[in-house]
Amino acid sequence: MGTPAGTLSPKADPEGGPLAAPAARVALVGVHGFGTHHLRNLERLAAAGEVDLVAVADPQPPAEGSVPPSAAVFPGLAELLAGTQDLDLIIVATPIQTHAPLGLAALTTSADLYLEKPPVASLADFNRLADAAAASGRSVQIGFQSLGSHALGAIGELLAAGTIGTLQGISATGRWVRDKAYYKRSRWAGKRSIDGVDVVDGVATNPLAHAVATALRIAGARTTADVVSVETELYRANSIESDDTSVIRIRTAAGLPITCALTLCAGEPVEPYVTLHGSAGTAVFHYTEDRLTVRTAAGTTEETFGREDLTGNLLAHRRNGERLISPLLDSGAFMLVLEAIRTAPLPAPIDGAYVQWVGDADAAHAVVTGIEEALEQATSRHATFSELGLPWASTAPTAFTLPA
Template sequence: MGKPAGTAAESQSRNEEPVQADEPAPSRRRSPETAAGPLRPARVALVGVHGFGTHHLRNLERLQAAGVVELVAVADPQPPAPGSVPDTAAVFPGLTDLLAATSGLELIIVATPIQTHAPLGLAALTANADLYLEKPPVASLADFNTLCDAARASGRSVQIGFQSLGSHALQAIEELLASGDIGTLQGISATGRWVRDKAYYQRSRWAGKRSIDGVDVVDGVATNPLAHAVATALRIAGARTVEDVASVETDLYHANDIESDDTSVIRIRTIMGLPVTCALTICATESVEPYVTLQGSQGEAVFHYTEDRLTVRTPSGETEQVFGRDDLTENLLAHRREGTTLISPLVDSGAFMLVLEAIRTAPQPALIRADYVQWEGEGDAAHAVVVGIEDALERATQEHATFSELGLPWALPAYGSAS
């Protein structure tokens, strides 16, 4: 278990985890207008058109049809799929070529592999354009600080792609806590139970890597596929910046033949003393929508963030409500034009970056013994299942304990325990 942690690159194709399988589409809007008439569409470039970049392509198509944006250029070393990019958009093999040939950009969206976020983000900021950078922001705390400095120096705005933070349920949760309906907030937990097969780790050379050729990647369960669980729990806990976090502890494991973790507990304590425990795996029996639980002295609230669904349980009964969600690209454009508050600004990723840094600097994740791993399926479709993982996740979040502290047979001995 880890101890408490206090030259522009070219774009690369990325198969990044979606927020959910069927993300709700934001409502369509008419072209924005001012007293002087319709606003000119914002000139946008997209770096990375495969993987999660396809989500951005669909969203930009929607926004372009509404007259909000004009996609003027894309960059990716792999050519776009036929028909996926408007004929009017120029196509480049990398961001360097794109910037050299394209002027007047107002927004650059970067949806590329984790290890390219820092150099591409820095390069985008030199273009005097605002930046939408997919999660996680970068692969180390040092790169995060460098990017923050560059953003301040440029005067440009940076939005990080934690789409779950756009959920209107977060405001409802604030109001719930202020009302005292679930009593005093005693802790927050995030539970993620997903299935990922062997093909998932064969989709790119960086998948499941801690580093490549000395360059940090940090592609683990808490930093990529279930990063939204961590980020959402931190936001609800009021932990946004580096200063909001008192400590981070990690307990990292892997069942798959990878460098990074696929089954882990991350325990965070905020400066207010609130425990935030994230128990996550992609080695579950079956995939279940991840959720964040607010543990109160008189009840609890469970937020299924991929569905924007909030369930509140108190002695008086149970209520459930599904909320809408703001699109982060539209929010960034509104911030640029009208001063609307950014939903997921770069600086507010500081708390998450402390978690990533603790994982990056932790000892190598421990291999779960083969007799505690079952394989389901065949060939590339086979996926690992950690025996009893569902119960382990439940116990970890209820007790705010690591796998080691729970004494699980496949876990490392807890600190201070007998060997």
């Protein structure tokens, strides 16, 4: 019997035993921005004999020395596919608005797909991509790297053991700082759309998307069927189209409330965290650090965990059927949140009386007065900024109508 398409077939040694599988032939689309992370990771995997980076594509040439001399360089994916045969894996690390067309193009090949987060910029595009993946039989991994943390397994165990009692709710808190230069780095930064094409580059859908995705995963909300309601309250202190300070309130099909209170306008950056609120304690997961802190009447424990690389996981899935950590369909719950934000009214500007600018010129960043306390109040009470009565909260939460 032949080797199924999309499977790495091991070579046989002279005595009939299997040897290591051949290195996967990989193409990377997007070598700047977060693409540089993938270049470093692929270099590590190549040194281990797991991959061979055979081609890259980007309209901007790669930095000198960043791509192996053996890799062909193309200006776009179409040219790469025309000039490269027998790919096993295509990684797409490009601006949000390009994910759908590039992902769909990749799925016309025999290669599996690694697509950076957020998967796409609309629920309609998500459904199109899911249909294309199902029709092609290809595997699609979405780049929510935090979901590879081994801490998630430990969280599942402590919930099953009742360590923090009955889980009553989950919250995600993000306090980051982004200056004016951040929004000038590209034409799509901070945009809801460009020339009629959805972008949805807001606080919850891009820089702090992992906070939302991680909270949903811990709650067991993976697919679109796992969410029954989404409410949004979106604001902006910067002169942008999208939101930089927002509350998203979700209820899962199991009845669990999830509240995400996020800002890019904090006084000082703090690593984001997801909090599990139990009847007998709390568990706080700092997902960028894989650090879990559990507080109960018995005391406080803290542990830092390892993390599984999503590219390595996709390669293992190809080799031996290992379960994907972040498959496309498991991003369905997150895509409902993104769609709620995409279709919500324009983010309300925060009154300048409550915004302080720190720094000069493009290094200046907005700080919303009292935002740290506001985020803590929002997450602990599962309340929006307007429900807390904040003086700059000029709107009310918008309920999203879930698709039938």
